[in-house]
Amino acid sequence: MKLSVKINLNPSSEQHILLLETMRLFNKTCNTISQTAFHNQTFGKWSIQKLIYHDLRKTTSIPAQLLIRAIAVVCGSYKAEKKKMHWFKETSSIPYDTRLRTFHKSESVSLRLWNQRITVPIILGQYQAHRLNGVKLSETGESDLIYDRIQNRFYLVITFDQPETPTQQSSKVLGLDLGIKFLVADSDGAIYTGAQVEQTRNRYAELRKRLQAHNSKASYRHLKKLSGKEHRYCKDIDHCLSKQIVQKAKGTGRSLALEELKGIRDQLGRRPERKRVPVLGNSAPLSVEKPRKHVRKSVRTLINKWSFSQLRLFIAYKAKIAGVRVFVVPAYYSSQTCNVCGHVSKSNRISRDNFRCKNCGHAEHADINAAKVISQRASVNRPTASGVGLTFTRMPYRARCKPTDLSVGR
Numbered sequence: 001m002k003l004s005v006k007i008n009l010n011p012s013s014e015q016h017i018l019l020l021e022t023m024r025l026f027n028k029t030c031n032t033i034s035q036t037a038f039h040n041q042t043f044g045k046w047s048i049q050k051l052i053y054h055d056l057r058k059t060t061s062i063p064a065q066l067l068i069r070a071i072a073v074v075c076g077s078y079k080a081e082k083k084k085m086h087w088f089k090e091t092s093s094i095p096y097d098t099r100l101r102t103f104h105k106s107e108s109v110s111l112r113l114w115n116q117r118i119t120v121p122i123i124l125g126q127y128q129a130h131r132l133n134g135v136k137l138s139e140t141g142e143s144d145l146i147y148d149r150i151q152n153r154f155y156l157v158i159t160f161d162q163p164e165t166p167t168q169q170s171s172k173v174l175g176l177d178l179g180i181k182f183l184v185a186d187s188d189g190a191i192y193t194g195a196q197v198e199q200t201r202n203r204y205a206e207l208r209k210r211l212q213a214h215n216s217k218a219s220y221r222h223l224k225k226l227s228g229k230e231h232r233y234c235k236d237i238d239h240c241l242s243k244q245i246v247q248k249a250k251g252t253g254r255s256l257a258l259e260e261l262k263g264i265r266d267q268l269g270r271r272p273e274r275k276r277v278p279v280l281g282n283s284a285p286l287s288v289e290k291p292r293k294h295v296r297k298s299v300r301t302l303i304n305k306w307s308f309s310q311l312r313l314f315i316a317y318k319a320k321i322a323g324v325r326v327f328v329v330p331a332y333y334s335s336q337t338c339n340v341c342g343h344v345s346k347s348n349r350i351s352r353d354n355f356r357c358k359n360c361g362h363a364e365h366a367d368i369n370a371a372k373v374i375s376q377r378a379s380v381n382r383p384t385a386s387g388v389g390l391t392f393t394r395m396p397y398r399a400r401c402k403p404t405d406l407s408v409g410r
């Protein structure tokens with residue numbers, strides 16, 4: 001599978017200026033190409049090259065290979081959307097292919113700039129060194145030169161092939177319930193969240209509220225900074241959690257099972273799409289809004305803040321590297337289903353955290369019960385599964401359909 005690692009460049013101050021100049025020139029060229037491509041409605045690589053290459057070589061100081069990359073960037077960008085003209089920010093990334101970039105061991109990299117080639121020292125952190133262990137940098141493909149405006153630093157994002165560990169075929173499954181209050185509960189009865197995480201999240205929410213109320217230039221600046229900080233905090237938590245979970249599954253020789261969570265935001269948090277219905281004889285369109293389920297604002301904020309998809313993605317890719325299989329099972333009624341007798345009822349869930357089955361009286365933490373149900377759903381359709389021995393007679397039909405493998409990467 002393809003993985004990418006961001007490495008830190010350590011240019012001298014002159015090199016820093018040159019790198020910035022190259023970036024600006026590259027993106028300015030992209031904008032010129034984009035305009036020509038859009039006005040001529042020509043989006044193919046070769047046709048754009050024919051149209052503009054010689055002119056740009058004469059009128060600008062951009063080197064041939066960088067110009068070819070700029071054309072490729074513009075083409076790639078128009079592949080997704082051709083209806084409007086695309087603009088590139090002056091510090092958008094530059095793709096550096098092997099002709100433009102040469103690694104000297106893992107100490108420095110030589111980069112082609114607008115007027116010359118420079119050798120920039122690279123700094124590998126502990127994580128980068130670990131990830132790139134055994135990877136020949138000279139054999140990696142295209143990498144992106146990126147600029148972080150806030151930190152005023154340049155980075156190189158290297159993409160490389162990570163050999164996959166053969167997936168272990170296991171009949172045992174560790175079920176995971178991703179939640180809002182408790183980030184993850186597993187079918188072993190472990191809950192992965194700390195009071196500290198909860199506290200930090202609340203602290204950020206409080207601070208954000210106060211800053212938003214203040215509504216000044218300084219508070220806006222602070223808010224922006226806070227958003228970055230919070231984002232990095234969430235990412236770090238997701239990395240740590242997913243690592244821990246995957247290691248647990250690998251260590252105990254089990255597969256993982258996750259709920260299908262498509263549309264959780266639509267179900268709970270996000271405002272439903274407005275339907276515009278034109279009314280005859282009235283020029284103003286009438287907006288019809290579907291009634292939405294009432295969910296407390298604090299919960300909506302949390303759902304939208306916490307990135308479930310990121311945690312799932314991290315679990316998926318770390319599992320793939322470790323050779324742990326990940327199943328995705330349907331999510332219907334998992335929080336209302338008893339993992340002992342299979343009874344489904346809304347009244348089984350007596351409170352946010354407590355589950356007590358109306359049929360058999362089984363009582364457990366609600367999230368752990370859900371994780372067990374998820375684990376059983378992944379096992380139930382597989383003949384090799386043992387020790388499940390449960391009936392799902394009352395489970396809705398859709399919930400009985402087959403679990404699927406979670407796919408990740410290219």
Ligand SMILES: [Zn+2]
Pocket residue numbers: 338339340341342343357358359360361362
């Ligand atoms: Zn029960």
